[in-house]
Amino acid sequence: MTKADIVEKIHQKIGFSKKESAEMVETVFSILKSTLEDGEKIKIAGFGNFVVKRKADRRGRNPQTGETITIDARRILTFKPSQVLKNAINTVAKEAK
Amino acid sequence: MTKSELIEKVVQTHGMLNMKVSEALVNTVFDSIEDALKTGDKVEIRGFGSFTIRERSGREARNPKSGEVVRIPAKKTPFFKTGKELKERVNC
Numbered sequence: 001m002t003k004a005d006i007v008e009k010i011h012q013k014i015g016f017s018k019k020e021s022a023e024m025v026e027t028v029f030s031i032l033k034s035t036l037e038d039g040e041k042i043k044i045a046g047f048g049n050f051v052v053k054r055k056a057d058r059r060g061r062n063p064q065t066g067e068t069i070t071i072d073a074r075r076i077l078t079f080k081p082s083q084v085l086k087n088a089i090n091t092v093a094k095e096a097k
Numbered sequence: 098m099t100k101s102e103l104i105e106k107v108v109q110t111h112g113m114l115n116m117k118v119s120e121a122l123v124n125t126v127f128d129s130i131e132d133a134l135k136t137g138d139k140v141e142i143r144g145f146g147s148f149t150i151r152e153r154s155g156r157e158a159r160n161p162k163s164g165e166v167v168r169i170p171a172k173k174t175p176f177f178k179t180g181k182e183l184k185e186r187v188n189c
Contacts, residue, residue: 001129001130001133001138001139001140001141002140002141002142002143003142003143005129005133006125006126006129006130006142009125009129010122010125010126013121013125014118014121014122014125023111024107024111024114024122025122025126027107027110027111028103028107028122028123028126029142029144029145031103031106031107031110032103032145033144033145033182033183033186035098036183036186036187037183037186037187037189039187040098041098042098042099042103043098043099043100044099044100044103044127045099045100046127047100047127047130047131048175048177050177052187074188075187075188076179076184076187076188077146077179077183077184077187078177079146079175079176079177081174081175081177085131085134085175086172086174086175088131088135089134089135089150089173089174089175090172090173
């Protein structure tokens with residue numbers, strides 16, 4: 001599934017034109033992106049949390065040359081699925097069997 | 098930011114929406130991702146990231162209190178991989 005399929009769903013369910021639906025889906029993701037860019041976490045009840053984590057710098061090694069290098073501190077994004085989402089995915093899996 | 102704050106922000110950004118429609122929009126976005134994952138489909142949002150299902154195999158574990166061996170069955174878990182653009186933006 002891609003963004004185009006989400007746009008199609010919005011078009012069918014809410015009744016906006018495809019062009020408007022595309023703009024709105026774009027708005028949702030661009031808000032999500034700029035919020036995360038600011039380091040703020042996003043909590044979607046029943047779905048999960050997107051959290052920006054800080055990683056301290058650490059010593060690493062280039063596996064090819066064996067040379068020691070410093071891996072700089074950085075910020076990464078993690079997604080923690082909610083229990084509700086995890087259960088939903090596993091329930092379907094069981095029913096299918 | 099919570100889901101309701103996101104719904105409000107969408108209304109502020111996109112003048113032509115009211116709260117009710119914005120709520121339906123945001124819910125539909127996350128519901129469609131969930132529905133796709135339920136059927137085992139992967140979801141790819143360019144510039145944001147992709148959601149896939151990872152299989153966790155069953156294993157034997159121990160109840161730390163009683164020391165009793167318990168079987169943990171195989172299960173599926175949703176996994177999110179941050180897209181290239183977002184990864185770079187978060188790390189700035």
